[in-house]
Amino acid sequence: MNFEFEKNADLTASLKTHIEPADYQPKVEEKLREHRRKASMPGFRPGKVPFGVIKKMYGNSVLADEVLHVASEAVYKYLDDNKISFILSPMMDEEEARLTEWNEGNTFTFRFDVALEPEIDPAADKSLTFTKYEISHDEADVEKYLGEIRERYGKFEKAEAVDNNSFVSAQLIEIENGEKKEGGLDKFIHLRISTMPEHAQKVLIGKKVEESFDFDVEKDFPNADERTEVFNISIDDARSMKGTYRVTLQSVLSITPAELNEQLYAQVFPERNIENEEQLREIIRQDVSGTYEKEARKQFFFDVQKELKNKFNFTLPEEFLKKFIRTRSEKELTEEDLEKGLPFYIEEMKWQLIENRLIKKYNLLITREDIRMHLKELLGLADMDDNDPEVKAKIDQVYDIVSKEKERFSNLVDNMTDERLIKLFEENCTVETKAMNWKDFLNLVNEKN
Template identity: 30%
Template structure:
C-alpha cells in the first residue's frame, strides 16, 4: 500500500491511498472462511457450503468491508505518524476521487481532503505589557467570612421565648368559628420561623410567645398567599392553597435558637485545624490568605482573556481552508445549514485561531501536564469545594480520595486537564511579559466581566 500527501496550498492537501490486491487478499480470504463456517444454506450442512458459493453470496460485501478497514486504519496512521496537524476530519475528495467498483476492480485508489493548521509564530518580550488584576481582600469581605464561620460552627439552644429568627415547632390546627374545625387540617411537629413571615402583624403574634402558648394566626395573611410556603407548612398540595384563607391555631412545643460560635481557640481549630492559628488576629489573617487564594484562578482567567488580544494580534493573519472546513462542519452537525454556518463561521474561526495559538505555545514551550499536575489540580478543586462550606482543614487523605473520585468521570477529567494546561500557560505568559499589576476590589473585579 502506498499513502502520500499532495499539498494543495499551505493549509490544505489531499491524502491518497493506493491499495493493491496483495494488501487485502489474505484478510478477505480469512473472512470468507469464517462466513463459510457460519453460513446456513439450504441443502448444505453448516460449514460445508462450497467456497465458490460463499464468494458469490458474500464476496463483494467482505471485499468492501476489508478495503474500508484498510483505508480507515492507514489514513489515520499516516496522519499520526507524519504528525499532520489537521483541522476537523478528513473528507472524501470531490475532484480527484474516481468511482469505485468492487465488482470489477482489484486495485483501488482513495483520495481524502485534509485541512491543515496554519503555521504560527509568536514572539513575546518584556516590551509587551499586560494587566493583571489582584483582588484586594477588604475588611468587609473578611468580616463576612468570619460571620459565616461563626454561624456555620454555631450551636442550637432550646429557649423559652420566641425571637424573630428562632425556629418554632408545634402543632398547627385549622379553626372554624374559633374552634378546631372538624375534619380540618392538623399538622403535628410543624415548623416555622417568624422571620420568613411577610405580614408584620401576623409575625408580631409570635414574637415574645413562650413554650406551650397557643397562637391564633392566619397563614394566608402571614405569607401573603405564597403557595409554596403555605403548601409546605400545612403539608397540602399547592392547588389547595387558594381555598385556605381562615385562621389556624399553633401550639408551641419547642423553641430553638441558633447561637453563633465565639471567636476562640475552639473555633480556630475547627476552621483551620488544631493549633494552626492561636489568636483572633492570626485567624483573620489566615482568612484573608484563603480568600486571596480563591481569587487567583479568576485573576488568571481574566489575564488569559486580556492576553488573547495581544496573542491573536502577534499571530497575524492566519489562512484557513475555509471551504473544506465548512464542508466538514456541515457534515459533522446535521442541524447546521449553509446559511446558519455562514453566520457563525467568523466566530468559529476566531475561537479556532486562539485555540491553535494556545496549543502552539503549550507545545512549543514544552508546557506538559503530567499525572501529578492533574492530581494536584484536582485536589485544589476539591479543597475549594470544601472551602465553600467552611471546611478549610480537610485532611490530605480525604482530599486525595475526593479528587480520585472526581477524576473517574471522563468529562471532569478532561475539564481538569484543560484547566491545568491553562494554568501552566498563564504562569509561562506571566514570565514572558511585563505585568501591570492592578489591585481592585471584588466589586470592581466582577465589573470587568460585564
C-alpha cells in the same frame, strides 16, 4: 499503494490514495474466515459453513469495510511519514466513495481533503506585556457572602409576589414576533433577587406567580457576564442572546435568613470547628480572597490568549471547517447555523493551535505521573512519602476512578495545562501588577470581554 498529494491556496490539500488488491485482500480474507468461524446455519455444524457461501453472503460488505479502513489508515501514515502537519481529520470525498463499485480485484481510488496546519512559532518572552490583577476585598464583600450563606440555609416559604428576599423559579424563552421562537433558547432558571443588579430587581419586585414580562436583552442586559449571573446560563448562551426574551414566573419563595449560631457554622463548614461569627467572617474573607485570585488568573489567561491570537492572525480554511462541522454534527445544520457558529469555532481552533505549539516548544505536556501528583495534593497527601504503599494505593484508586470518567478527566488535564501556561507567561513575559477592588475588576472584565 500509491499517493498523489497536491496543495491548494487556502491551507488545504488534496490527497488521493490508490488501494491495490495486495493492500486489502489479506485483510478481507481474514475477516471472512472470522465470519465463517462464527457462522451458524441450518444443515452445517458451527464453523463449518462453506467459505464460498460466507463469501457470497458477506463478501461485498466486508470488502467495502476493509478497503475504507485501509484507505483511512494509509492517509494518516502518509501524512505522518512525510511530516505534513494538519488540523482536524482528513475528510474523504463521500460522493466518490458512494459511487464506488465494490468488485474484488479492483484498484480503489479515494480522495481526501486535508486542512493544513498554519506555520506559526508562538513564544513567551519579554516582548509580550500583560497585566496581573490584585483584587482587594472589603467588608461589603464579606457581608454579601455571609448574606448568601444565611439565605441558602434559611427557611423557604411560598409567596404570592416577589420582594427583595425572594427566590424565584421561572421559564426563560426567546421571542420572535410576539411568540416563542422555534429552536430558540428555552430554559428553566432560578433567580435570587437580593443578588441581582438593581435595575433587574426593579423589574421583578411585585410580580406574581404565572405573570410574564418581555425584555430586550441587548438593551436591558447589554453585558454578557451580567446575563450569565442573572439568568444562570453559560457564557456562550449569554453571548449569543439577541432580541426579545420572555420570563414567566413559575414559583416564588420567600426566604427567612438563617440565624448566626453554632448550628449554622457546623452546617456550612463542618470541618472548621467555628465557634463564633468573627471566626466565620475570617473564613469567608479567605474564601473571597481565593475566589478573587482565581478570577484574576482567569482574566490574565484570557488576556494572554487574546494577545497571541491577535499577534498570530492566521487564517483557517473556512469551507473545510464548515464541511467538517456539518459532517460531525448530530443534527442537521443550516447555512445560517454554520455562519453563526463558525466565528466562535475558528477562535477556539486558533487558540488550540497556538496552545499545542507552546506545549511542544516548552515541554508542558501533562503526564500520568503529573496527574497522580496533582491528585495527591488534592487528597491532602502532599507531605506524605510517595513510596508509602497506603498513600500510593489511595492515589491510584482515585486516579482509576477519575480516568474512567472521560469528561471529568479531560477537564482535569485542561485545567492543569492552563495552570502551566499561566505560569509560563508569568515567569517569562513582562508582567505589570494592577491593584483594584472587585467592582472595578468586574467593570474591566465587562469592557474587555
